Amino acid sequence: MLGNLYDSAGQPGGDMTTTRLRGTAVTARVGLALGIAIAVCFVTGLISHFIQHPQPWFFWPTRPIWLYRVTQGLHVISGIAAIPLIIVKLWSVWPKLFERPIIGGLVRQIERLSILVLIGSMLFQLSTGLLNIAQWYAFKFFFTTSHYAMSYVAAGAVLVHIGVKLPIIRRALGDPVDDTPVFVGPTRRTVLRGTWLAVALATVVTAGQTIPLLRKVSVLAPRSGEGPQEVPVNRSAIAAGVLRSARSPDYRLTVANGSTTRAFTVADLAAMPQATHRLPIACVEGWSANAEWTGVVLANLVAAVGGARDSDVRMISLEPPGPYSRTVLPARHARDAKTLIALKLNGQTLDIDHGYPCRLIAPTRPGVLQTKWLTHIEVVP
């Protein structure tokens, strides 16, 4: 077959464009890139999960301050990069779907079932992730838990697939990309170059929501990066139902350590020593923005009620009870000098959509845990 193509390649009147573009040489190379993208996606996704659901063994540092911005940015970037890769990967093996025997014996059925699980879980992860960053909840199941559960299914299926195909992968990666010279028309090298080009394109048109340099050209990013005080918002004051309570003259921030409690008005907080830090706000949905935050160092408030430096600190919002209306800040972050109870953003009084009267802003934390419209701070015993 390949020999025939070789012979006919230059013959007058021969089909000069006919070439076998599909082949393990393409499948293995694109598969390798896809495997890397999936690995990055899986690991960064697990990091984000364990920050939000802390385990005793899980260590998450406070430096560098942009760490979560990078890991979660990579999560969404690698997921989007996987879309063109999986399209080419599936294209390269699609004819196998119709290979005989269609049903075959038990081993063949198991192999087909494992491929079904692999493709199904991968398409599930990529499609739900892509819809989630655009906040389009077309699916009627809870995103975070199902995306988390299916990530293990997908990662497991990928490992099984690599295990089964390893000898073929090794051989294919050692082979030249094109085994026949092609003088006119596309080659497998064209396929690979086109794939890398599409990956670059997909990244450029979306990654600007976390890479400022690309902001203008990321025409399909769910966020332009604009927002009140130059920072986008994920949960608005209206959605949180805090418009009235946040502006109430009776507002107090109470800080408690056991029976020791102190209440602060907004003026009290503003009268305390203020610190200003440039910290990124990085959302689980993959967008992020650097901003200048001004406020009271949390450790000073904790010290004001005699809290220990190795205590976790619970943050409670004015928002009625819900999954994100209260969070526990680990002691490592609570005692960090850059962790602020912010009153100002980029030099202005915090916009109500950014958490007026005050909000938490700590380094290396997902935006969803940077509790807004704070009303209680409790030192966890």
Place this chain on the structure above:
Amino acid sequence: MRIALIVVGLALGGYGAVLVWENPPVIIMRIVVWALVGVVLHDLVFAPVCAALGFAGRRLIPGRWWPPIAVAAFCSVVLVFLAIPVYDKPGLRPDNMTVLDRNYPLGLWVSLGIVWACVPLYYLAARLLPVRQNEVVEQQSTDHVERQPPAQ
């Protein structure tokens, strides 16, 4: 090595299945259906349409034009996929104007325009630049060394 990969893979996948299993039956069904619909749409709709277009394109489009057009078509497919969740902003909520705050139709059409504008540019560059002999050699393996070059 292979056994280890498969065993770890089965363990991870099994753990994922347990996590899915913790949902109520109706949610499990929705998750499974969503995953299967993705596979069916790819295997029986998307892939056949692409194959048909590729089959037709290869016969209708001259050989030298085919590589840049195929790559541009693929880039267009990727752009359209990425545009689906944002194009007419199905996730928009009136209380938050910082999400889905771009002109996505304009963005999609301009990016498609740029992609397709590259096709004639690539064609011209490929015609005007000297034949890249090393590319022909690069594509050859040791099998080709003793063979006759194609008759011209």
